[in-house]
Amino acid sequence: MIPYGRQIINDDDIAAVAAVLRSDFLTQGPVVPRFEDAVADRVGAQHAVAVNSATSALHIACLALDLGPGDLLWTSPITFVASANCGRYCGADVDFVDIDPGTFNICADALEAKINQAASDGRLPKVIVAVHMCGQSPDMLRISELARRHGIRLIEDASHSIGADYRNAPVGNCAYSDITVFSFHPVKIITTAEGGMALTNNADLAARMQRLRSHGITRDENLMTHASDGPWYYQQIELGWNYRMTELHAALGLSQLGRLDDFVTRRNALADRYDALLADLPLNLPKRLIDARASFHLYVVRLHDEARHRSVFEALRSDGIGVNLHYIPVHLQPYYRDLGFADGDFPVSEDYYKRAVSIPLHAGLSEAEQDTVVACLKRALA
Incomplete structure (x- = not known):
């Protein structure tokens, strides 16, 4: 069988993972932030938040943008279900915008018509998830202009697109969106076995996604509602999840990123x-x-x-x-x-x-x- 997609693992990848297995940290250690910094540097984003899947990244991205019950998320019908499900996880309603027949991405003309009608009806989406189908960016310049004109927050589901460019700049730089999401599933461009990442240029969004991926817990005394009991102290200040990436996955991703x-x-x-x-x-x-x-x-x-x-x-x-x-x-x-x-x-x-x-x-x-x-x-x- 010739598969439609598959990972490429070499000796350097194996050695990188083996080095972590011999180290002091298997879960939260120095390799995860190194991987985050390397991806952010590669694509030109200011902040990166590594998680255990792109689905998790989409979920915390929506939460960081305060999507919730009574809100509306729009995305493409031609995508993996996670691009829509992330809205449902937050209790929001979901709707779709039809695709361009050539690129399979959200059609900017259809989006403009739907936004104009929604504005007239008083039911604009809070968030649009713009999917990069097959690894090609949608018309993000036009999509972002439409979104900003109407106060709509924008997530790029670039799960297919790490390493791609749009308008002479790397996809993931968040020039046109609040948050961009990558996937590192084995059939994607590079792999961490399972994993994802959310990129943003907004420090507050990054801090909130970091907290949401780890049970909503903080050790930042400026965010705590009660005085610290000592150096061991932490507080859960909101409901979060265990969406963290491990050192093993990050080591593989960091090795793969070089290729x-x-x-x-x-x-x-x-x-x-x-x-x-x-x-x-x-x-x-x-x-x-x-x-x-x-x-x-x-x-x-x-x-x-x-x-x-x-x-x-x-x-x-x-x-x-x-x-x-x-x-x-x-x-x-x-x-x-x-x-x-x-x-x-x-x-x-x-x-x-x-x-x-x-x-x-x-x-x-x-x-x-x-x-x-x-x-x-x-x-x-x-």
């Missing part, structure tokens, strides 16, 4: 090669934005003929090609249907779902394996 540019360069080279090899097939290929460089976490093709979607998918799987489908529209999941969403609500996203196939793309994919993928895809389409 980030190599991984992204290789993924882009393979994507360029797919563009050339698949150009004459009855497929829509990913659209590249002029002012962005994707990290290419995924390479998604869409069939011209939706009637053949399942047969092509199954033929590729039968040939040992580990294709996948990213993603089933969130609003069509049973949980969200029970909240009132239905077929036809977001037609561009639903059309995408009927045609999309994620074909193998990762930094360890060889050109020979890529040729096999292409040959099998041609045969399945013939």
Whole structure:
């Protein structure tokens, strides 16, 4: 089987984790802040908060922005469910904005129309989660202008996009958002086995997310409501969670970060090669934005003929090609249907779902394996 994605672990990664196993700290020690500082420095953000998953990062990001019951969060239907669930964890309502058919990200035109209608209705969202589908930034300049005009807080769910650029700057610098979230799941660009990170340029947001990831506990005497009993003293000042990243995970991430540019360069080279090899097939290929460089976490093709979607998918799987489908529209999941969403609500996203196939793309994919993928895809389409 040629998988659609996989991690690349080398001897340096193993040595970094082994060094932590021989050290004094396995959970909270010096490596986690070193990893945070390294990622923040790499992307140009002022603060980084490492956690045990990108889902946790999205949750504490929403909490730090005071999202709660009676509030509204908007995101894309074409994403992993966590981009919407983070709002539900906070007790907020969730709605969606349809996608651009070329980039699969939130359509800025659709967003503007929906914001204008919501402003007229007096029901604007408190938070928008702008997903970076496949590792390419959405039109963050326009999205941020719309959000700021209406006082909407903005989270970039850049789980796919560490190592990507937008408007000649690294994704994650938070120039267009309050908080940006990365994922370090094994199939992402770099991995910590499991893990995530929230980036921000706001010191107060960073401090609150640091507290929320650790049970809502503080040792800062300026935040305590009662005088300290001694050097051992701490207080829980709000309800938080155990979302901390361990030293082991951070060590792996720190080692992997040194190869980030190599991984992204290789993924882009393979994507360029797919563009050339698949150009004459009855497929829509990913659209590249002029002012962005994707990290290419995924390479998604869409069939011209939706009637053949399942047969092509199954033929590729039968040939040992580990294709996948990213993603089933969130609003069509049973949980969200029970909240009132239905077929036809977001037609561009639903059309995408009927045609999309994620074909193998990762930094360890060889050109020979890529040729096999292409040959099998041609045969399945013939």
